[in-house]
Amino acid sequence: MRALSPIRKSIEEQGLRPDKYDVFLCHAWDDRRETAKELNDALERVGVSVWFSENAVLLGSNLMREIDKGLSKSRAGLVLVTKSFIKRIKAEGVADKELSALLARDLLVPIVHGVTYDDLREESPLLASRSGLDTADDTMEEIATKISELVSTDAFSD
DSSP: GGGGHHHHHHHHHHHHHHHSSEEEEEEEGGTTTTTTHHHHHHHHTTTTEOOOHHHHHHSSSSSSHHHHHHHEEEEEEEEOOHHHHHHHHTTTTTTHHHHHHHHTOOOEEEOOOOOOOOEEEEEHHHHHHHOOOOOTOOOOHHHHHHHHHHHTGGGGOO
């Protein structure tokens, strides 16, 4: 009975997930428990619905399939650009695949953290060409507020 508790909890949580998300949060695996979680939590506090792998992917699920579903259910993309993220896109891993899908979108916002746009430009000129935010200029809370304002505009509606 006790062994089924995590499975039961997973199924119950799945029923609470929205059909659509305001944003898909693309990040490096290494950032999932710190910087990406901090950004996710700040966004949720200001009412932005976020597809964040740590919350959206159930234990035992196919990660790539869940990411694909998350991308299709999200109206815009956020890319958290860190040193780890830049390493991951160089290695052409999961973050690189997410980035490739997000670059095809009209609304994609890079958020640089601990790196510069010049660092990003060396690895992804297309992403660096997008208007974005920088944690050197704004706190995560301020960034979350700006994203919240963006997703509440008429231009953002489906």
